[in-house]
Amino acid sequence: MSLRDVFERQPQRRYIMFGGKGGLGKTTLSATCAYWLARQGKRVLLFSVDPQASLSDIFQKDIFGKGAVPIIENLWAQEIDADKRIQEYQDEIRKKILDMYGFDRVPEEIESYIASASAEPAMEESAIFDAVVDIIVKGDYDYYIYDLVPLGHALYYLSMAKVYDEWINKITKLREEMGQYDRVAATLRRQEKVEEDKILEELRYIKSRINTSSQILTDKQKTAFFFVLAPEEMIILDTRKAAELFARFDVPISGYVVNRVLPQELRRDNIPTYLKNRIQLQEKYLGEIRNSLGGQILAYVPEMERDVTGLPMIERLAGQLFENSR
Amino acid sequence: MADKDQPRKGGIFQVFKDIVYGMSSHEMTRHAVRSRASMEHLFILITMGDLLGVPILPPYYALRLLPYVTPQIATWKRRMLRERDITDTLG
Numbered sequence: 344m345s346l347r348d349v350f351e352r353q354p355q356r357r358y359i360m361f362g363g364k365g366g367l368g369k370t371t372l373s374a375t376c377a378y379w380l381a382r383q384g385k386r387v388l389l390f391s392v393d394p395q396a397s398l399s400d401i402f403q404k405d406i407f408g409k410g411a412v413p414i415i416e417n418l419w420a421q422e423i424d425a426d427k428r429i430q431e432y433q434d435e436i437r438k439k440i441l442d443m444y445g446f447d448r449v450p451e452e453i454e455s456y457i458a459s460a461s462a463e464p465a466m467e468e469s470a471i472f473d474a475v476v477d478i479i480v481k482g483d484y485d486y487y488i489y490d491l492v493p494l495g496h497a498l499y500y501l502s503m504a505k506v507y508d509e510w511i512n513k514i515t516k517l518r519e520e521m522g523q524y525d526r527v528a529a530t531l532r533r534q535e536k537v538e539e540d541k542i543l544e545e546l547r548y549i550k551s552r553i554n555t556s557s558q559i560l561t562d563k564q565k566t567a568f569f570f571v572l573a574p575e576e577m578i579i580l581d582t583r584k585a586a587e588l589f590a591r592f593d594v595p596i597s598g599y600v601v602n603r604v605l606p607q608e609l610r611r612d613n614i615p616t617y618l619k620n621r622i623q624l625q626e627k628y629l630g631e632i633r634n635s636l637g638g639q640i641l642a643y644v645p646e647m648e649r650d651v652t653g654l655p656m657i658e659r660l661a662g663q664l665f666e667n668s669r
Numbered sequence: 670m671a672d673k674d675q676p677r678k679g680g681i682f683q684v685f686k687d688i689v690y691g692m693s694s695h696e697m698t699r700h701a702v703r704s705r706a707s708m709e710h711l712f713i714l715i716t717m718g719d720l721l722g723v724p725i726l727p728p729y730y731a732l733r734l735l736p737y738v739t740p741q742i743a744t745w746k747r748r749m750l751r752e753r754d755i756t757d758t759l760g
Binding site: 432433436439440443444450452453456457460461463465466469470472473507511513514517518520521524525527528531532541542545546548549553 | 701
């Protein structure tokens with residue numbers, strides 16, 4: 344099966360992710376895939392969950408924090424500005440406190456909590472996580488392509504959905520129990536109505552957002568997760584370990600893409616020993632990859648003679664990846 | 670208690686009802702309200718624990734709840750940080 348077959352045979356898979364170690368070409372492959380799908384007439388949004396996003400670099404256009412920016416017909420790209428989002432979110436919380444209690448300024452203690460909570464290292468990831476939910480809930484596109492962060496981070500991102508899910512379930516339950524006491528007191532006092540619990544409402548809202556995210560990440564019908572690797576020893580080992588971990592989070596792995604394969608034609612020429620050795624070594628690791636992953640390999644992507652940036656290069660790579668993949 | 674605000678009607682019958690309520694359900698109501706208040710403080714602890722230096726995950730969503738517990742933060746902190754002695758367990 345080729346990468347193209349995956350898309351043609353499983354059109355219901357709308358959430359596409361490329362994962363892998365840093366620097367292996369996740370962004371390049373995400374962009375190429377998004378480009379090809381858009382050319383097929385699908386409405387595609389490519390967005391980055393990486394605080395150090397590189398979509399601006401690959402499209403040679405500053406899109407950071409500007410929402411969904413059109414790239415070509417049917418293709419939009421978005422880089423989330425986490426800092427801006429955190430700031431807007433803090434302001435929203437402050438405004439709510441002022442409106443609810445008619446304060447003219449937020450109490451000092453509360454203000455310092457808002458400030459310190461925002462300095463937490465997890466805050467940036469959470470803000471991006473929440474921004475992604477926003478993007479997905481709107482449902483404006485046929486395909487959503489995640490430009491993921493490197494492996495370790497991606498695992499953190501995936502586990503976040505799971506941890507949040509458990510956290511929110513526990514406290515929602517506690518809040519519901521509290522509601523029972525409210526009702527007991529109300530009945531004993533013969534009150535007809537129990538005041539609505541705004542916190543419970545808020546918790547249910549948070550819960551629905553977290554569920555949306557974690558359901559997508561583990562939905563075998565709608566999500567395709569591709570691993571990107573290269574024919575190098577360390578990368579093969581790390582990918583194998585990561586695949587096991589991802590499987591533990593029930594992430595449906597749809598296949599592997601082998602990037603950075605030195606072109607065949609190099610072999611024919613009279614080449615320097617250094618390059619010859621590299622090619623031999625790569626041949627060995629390609630053999631290993633073929634043996635262990637076999638039918639799960641969807642494409643071999645050749646190492647290009649220059650960086651893949653700008654639309655003409657992306658188009659060329661899309662041709663290699665989707666039209667002539669072996 | 671809450672009955673104070675309710676309009677009095679029914680004369681002697683209402684007085685009788687109030688006496689029965691006072692003798693029977695009042696203590697139960699108090700208990701329910703107190704348990705509810707304890708749980709409220711527990712709830713704030715597990716969502717806003719950072720305010721006392723107890724690290725809590727995840728702060729992003731916890732912030733959404735902050736406006737609703739703002740008025741209770743002061744009493745909650747007092748209760749959580751107060752020194753306890755034997756009379757607390759007897760009380």
